[in-house]
Amino acid sequence: xxxxxxxxxxxAPTLLPDEYPAVRERLTSGDDPVAxxxxxxxxxxxxxxxxxxxxxxxxxxxxxxxxxxxxxGYHRGLDALRRAGWRGQGPVPAxxxxxxxxxxxxxxxxxAARLIGEEDEAERCAKFLVDSGTSVDEVRALASxxx
Numbered sequence: 728x729x730x731x732x733x734x735x736x737x738x739a740p741t742l743l744p745d746e747y748p749a750v751r752e753r754l755t756s757g758d759d760p761v762a763x764x765x766x767x768x769x770x771x772x773x774x775x776x777x778x779x780x781x782x783x784x785x786x787x788x789x790x791x792x793x794x795x796x797x798x799x800g801y802h803r804g805l806d807a808l809r810r811a812g813w814r815g816q817g818p819v820p821a822x823x824x825x826x827x828x829x830x831x832x833x834x835x836x837x838x839a840a841r842l843i844g845e846e847d848e849a850e851r852c853a854k855f856l857v858d859s860g861t862s863v864d865e866v867r868a869l870a871s872x873x874x
Contacts (some may be wrong), residue, residue, distance in 0.1 A: 743823070760853065771831075778793040840852060
């Protein structure tokens with residue numbers, strides 16, 4: 728009996744390398760997210776935390792700030808995903824800690840986009856989360872682990 732690859736199987740999950748453990752440590756220990764983002768601007772997690780904080784302000788200015796922070800984190804995450812071999816589709820598991828910053832930035836971008844009236848962007852980002860193999864609820868729960 729011979730074995731064959733499953734040709735219908737989708738792409739393998741993309742697992743980002745753990746390039747920013749110090750960012751997680753600093754944010755967990757309560758360091759100012761602005762200082763953390765300034766010291767590690769390529770970290771999606773730092774930008775996601777800034778976006779989540781701006782969303783928590785529950786104001787028009789906070790929503791615009793959240794959008795800008797989240798978009799930065801999203802694009803930094805896309806760059807990292809592409810370097811890790813992601814080709815525009817396939818799972819980005821939330822269970823893999825280095826992926827969480829990107830996913831949190833993506834969720835924050837969806838939320839901020841909706842709040843400033845960018846419905847198409849909000850829906851696209853929400854769909855991206857699902858297409859990545861996760862859910863809004865799963866990613867939202869991650870925000871409570873690093874503030």
